[in-house]
Amino acid sequence: MIPLAPPGIDPDEARRRMLEELSKAEYDDSPGFVQWLLETIESWLTEIVQGIDGSSAAQAGLFVLLIALALGVTVLVLRRTGLIRRSATLTVETALDTPEVLSxxxxxxxxxxxxxxxxxxxxxxxxxxxxxxxxxxxxxxxxxxxxxxxxxxxxxxxxxxxxxxxxxxxxxxxxxxxxxxxxxxxxxxxxxxxxxxxxxxxxxxxxxxxxxxx
Incomplete structure (x- = not known):
């Protein structure tokens, strides 16, 4: 489970933790990955909502920021795993950091x-x-x-x-x-x-x- 970000956490630190968690080996490109990812982020955001009492404008602002970060990370992960690639049209590997066989x-x-x-x-x-x-x-x-x-x-x-x-x-x-x-x-x-x-x-x-x- 992606850890809950405590109130007042620096946005950069929140992003770093999210990227670190999502870079783990279990986050692969298996058929159920998209569904799992969306459910995990939804659960994580629900925990954040429950932890905000509504009395702090700073906490509310942080929540909005974290939603944006979560959506951004989702797109990033999906793109880098190739899950939003147009596989029906494209026939070659898109990763730029893959060790090349060809010169x-x-x-x-x-x-x-x-x-x-x-x-x-x-x-x-x-x-x-x-x-x-x-x-x-x-x-x-x-x-x-x-x-x-x-x-x-x-x-x-x-x-x-x-x-x-x-x-x-x-x-x-x-x-x-x-x-x-x-x-x-x-x-x-x-x-x-x-x-x-x-x-x-x-x-x-x-x-x-x-x-x-x-």
Whole structure:
């Protein structure tokens, strides 16, 4: 059971505890996971409600905040376990932190093949995975557990600051391909593939990179 947050607990600490609890091994992607997760959070919020006497505006405000945090964590967990992925349309793995069997070059090639075959969502996902793998191999990006495409884009914009806007557009294309019921356009997929190829052939700007100072 997710522990009850005592009155007055710091919101950041509450979020940390929730993420820590939900990261345990028992929270997997089994068929009943979604139902279990919603029931657990509902039970936890009920305990909080029972613990608030209504006399404290601060406690009421904390309750509202914790509801928002609970909903946010639910979405986060569902996305990172792939349970809200459009599995009927997407045929490739979306996790950016999964140890790769394919090299960055092979992922780029697979992305180009997917574009040619009209599998635009697969192409966008493969291109972002290629980008992350390439930057990780070049020690330009620290890949963390559960890394999102926007986190990867932000990290990539440090050694490639002039590409920040294009990287964020690429992250949006990845999210559409991986999590939306809409498909990416041919232009979105092709732009992301080209961006990945361009970065692979470009030298980074390390003048403002923490790695340059190290």
């Amino acid at each position: 960055a070059s092979e992922l780029r090639s697979a992305a180009r093949d997917a574009v040619a075959a009209g599998r635009l969502d697969d192409a966008a996902v493969l291109a972002m995975r290629a980008l992350v793998r390439d930057l990780e191999d070049r020690t330009l990006l620290d890949v963390t557990a559960g890394m999102t495409a926007h986190e990867a884009a932000e990290g990539a914009s440090v050694p490639f600051p002039e590409l920040r806007g294009r990287l964020q557009l690429g992250a949006q294309a990845f999210d559409t391909a991986a999590y939306s019921y809409r498909s990416v356009s041919a232009k979105q997929a092709e732009d992301l593939v080209r961006l990945t190829e361009y970065i692979a052939e470009s030298s980074p700007d390390l003048t403002e990179s923490p790695r340059a100072a190290g």
